[in-house]
Amino acid sequence: MAKLIMSLDNAVIREVPLDKERFTIGRKAHNDIQIDNLAVSGEHALIVTILNDSFLEDLGSTNGTLVNGNPVKKHILQTNDVVEIGKYKLKYVNDTNAGQATVQDFEKTMVLRAPMAKAMGAGPAGSFGDTQINPTATTTQSPRQTAAPSAPKPPETLAAIQILTGNSTGKELELTKNLTTLGKPGVQVAVITRRPHGYFITHVEGASYPVVNGKTLDAQAHQLNDHDVIELAGVKMEFFLKNG
C-alpha cells in the first residue's frame, strides 16, 4: 500500500498509509491529514487513490502545492515524489511494485462497474476527486511493471543491401527500418522485415516470387544470411551484414 511520510525540517513527524480512496489535506480539523499552520489553506489538497495510482489535486489553496519543487494543480504521484505544503514535506512511497504477481495476473483486462463509469465520464474535468471508484469483485489489483508499446529489439548487427545490376548498380541501402519494401508496386514487391533474431524477406505482391541464391521463394518469410543474392523484378542485389 502506498503511504505518505510527513516531515518538517527533515524530521519525520508521522507516516500516513493511503488506505482509503480520498485523503484531504488542510488546516481545518475535518481533514484526514490536518496541518495546523497558517501557511496551509483550510482545504488545501486532495489525494485520490485508485487501485495502485494516487492522484494529487490542489484545491485552489492560497500558497499552492509543490511536487518535487514545481507547483502543480493535478499530478499523478510517482514513488519518492515529495509533496510540499507550506513548510511540510510529504514523501509519497508506493512499494507495492515489490509484490510477487505474475505477468498473467496483472495484464488481465478488468471492468470497472458501469455506474461508476458513468460517473467518471460525466464528471467535469476538475472534479475527478468526487468520483467513486468501485472495481469489480476482483479487487486484488496486483502491481504491474509499466510497459509501454515499444519497437521490437533490433538485431545487433546492422544490415544493408547493395544493387548488383541495372541502372543503380553499386547503390547501397541500409536496412534501418523495421520494414523495408523493395521492387515496383504493381509489378513485384517484397519486404524485408527486421526482427529480433534477424532479417527476413517476404513476398508481398506480383506474379513472380523473389529468388534468393537462385532458389525461388514461396509465400513464407525467408531468413536472410550474409551475402545472400536476391533477385527481384529483374534486379539482382546482395544482402550483407555490417560490422559494428
Place this chain on the structure above:
Amino acid sequence: MAANLATSLEIATATDPGMVRSHNEDSIAADAELGLAVLADGMGGYNAGEVASGIAVAMLTTEMKQALLEHEPHKMAEGGTEPLAAALVRENSGKANAAIYQTAKSQPQYAGMGTTLVVALFFDNRMAVGHIGDSRLYRLRNDDLSQVTRDHSLLQEQIDSGMITKEQARYSQNKNLVTRAVGIDPDVETEVHTYDVEQGDIYLLCSDGLSDMVTDEDIQATLDAMRANLPLAAKQLVQLANDCGGRDNISVILVRIVGDFAAPTGWFARFKAWFR
C-alpha cells in the same frame, strides 16, 4: 443487401494467443458478403473469457445476417435520426450483452465474464461502427492512420480529463481497466457512429494485444508496406506484436474498400439489383 458488397470489400483476419497466454480469449468473424466485421476480446476466469467473446461474435453474426435479409441498412431507422445499420449494430450488441449476462448468471463457472466488442457494418459506401471497451478500429486513408474509436477505459478518461498526457499514458499502471464491457450488466450502452468510406481505405479492427504492444507508427508502416497483400499485413501485425513481447492475445481484422457499394437508389437501379 447490396449484392456487390462481396466484391467491394477485401477482408483478411489473423488471431494469435501471443507469447505469454496459453489460450486465446479473443474471437473474430468477418463476412464480406454481409459487409460485417466483428472482434471481441473476452475476460473472466478459466475459459469464461473465450465463452463471452464467442457468444458476442456468434450472436452478432447470426442476428445481423437475419436482420440484413429483412432490412435495408441504408434506410433511416424508424423514428430515428440514424441509418438502420447503426440501429442494427446497437440492437444486436444489446442482444449479445443480454445473452452473455444471462449465461454468466445461470452458470456459476462463468460468473463475471465479459468481453469488449468492436463491430463494423459496411453499407451504401458507409460504415456503422459500434464499440464497447478498449478494442479499436483504425482507418488508413491516404497514408494517414487515425484511430476511429475511443476506448472506454479508465486511461482514456484520464487523458480526456487532462489528468495525464498521452505520453504518460503509455506508462500508466491502469492500462487494463475498461469502463464498459459486454455482459457485465443487464444493459450496455454501445457507442455507434456512422462514417463515409472511400475506395482505397483500409480499416483495422484490433484487440489491445496489438495496440498495447505496437505503436501507431509501426502499425502504419506495416500497413503502408504491405497494403498490396492484406493477409500478409494481418500476419505481420500479429508477428510484430509478438516480437514486442506478445503479452496478450492478438487479433486483427483488415478490411480494404476495393470498389463502390452505393445502395441502388433510382427505380431502374433497384430493378436491376433485384435481378442480380
